[in-house]
Amino acid sequence: MQFCRSGLLSQKSLKSIIKTLIEDGTLKYIYEFGRSYIDISYERPILISEHVYIKPENSSFHSHPGQTVIALKKGSSFGGGEHPTTRLCIHLIDVVLHSNRFSKQKDDYRGLDIGTGSGILALVAAKLGVKSITALDNDPCAIYEAKDNVCLNGMSEKIIVENLTVSELSGCYDLVMANLRYPTLIDLREVIDKKLKAESTLILSGLKPDEVQLILHHYKKSRFIAWNKVVENGWCAICLVRD
Incomplete structure (x- = not known):
């Protein structure tokens, strides 16, 4: 209610605006952990990063040249775009695959999505040009939903979803x-190191700001250096590179 306190809007006007935004599908009420709040609605096409839109399965949306659209079925797996960590990861994938450093090589890239959930990160990378992607999860529900979304987006020839x-x-x-969260990313460092090529790129999300330096220190042991970092609502994602 900062607008009300500053005198820019009356409380009545603000409530009317919020009601209109909820009715037209721009905002929605979220109920979780015994509390409710208003957030952006992802039940309509929405721009997540410079080139990437996500949309519900049955929503009609005509993209412009240079835009990538990911269709998602409504499901229970993580990765619908509602959480900042998903959006941050998509933002970095978009930046990486459109940068001069990487764009010329991506047609030959092999990608790996660890903890794929809905499959959204693998789908973004595949649609932005990565040649082939293995998407991993140990949750049978996530495996089922990710495979569904891969098929929905016509990416079955580029993305393999595995319970490995x-x-x-x-x-x-x-x-x-x-x-993933910080402790898991720490635990995975050595095994990730063994599965990466000498010149490789690593995008990590699910971090709190005070965990970033600890992650950088840990992954420095595998000769990774920070290339980019993005922040949203108390969450961070980082891109690490190794030459």
């Missing part, structure tokens, strides 16, 4: 994406 651990994979990868 990272250590069970064969071969090495150019791009690894992991939207």
Whole structure:
């Protein structure tokens, strides 16, 4: 209610604006952990990063040239775009794959999405040009929903969804994406290191600001350096590179 306190809007006017935004699908009420709040609605097409839109399965949306649209079925798996960590990861994938440093090589990239959830990160990377992606999860529900979303987006030839651990994979990868919490990212460092090519890119999300330096210190042991960092609502995502 800062606008009301500053005198820019009356409380009545602000409530009317919020009501209109909820009715037209721009905002919605969220109920979780015994509390309710208003947030952006992802039940309509919405721009997540410079080039990437996500939309519900049955929503009609005509994109412009240069835009990528990811359709998602409504499900219970993490990765619908509502959480900042998902949006931050998508933002970095978009930046990485459109930068001069990476854009010329991405057609030959092998990607790995650890903890794929809905499959959204793998889908973004695949639609932005990564040649092939392995998406991992140990939740049967996530496996089912990710496969559904891969099929929905016509990416079955580029994305394989597996119920495997990272250590069970064969071969090495150019791009690894992991939207997980700090302790898991720490535990995965050595096994990720073994699955990355000498010149590789790592996108990590699910971090709080005070955890970033600890992650950087830990991954420095694998010769990674920070290339980019983005922040939203108390969450961080980082892009690390190794030359």
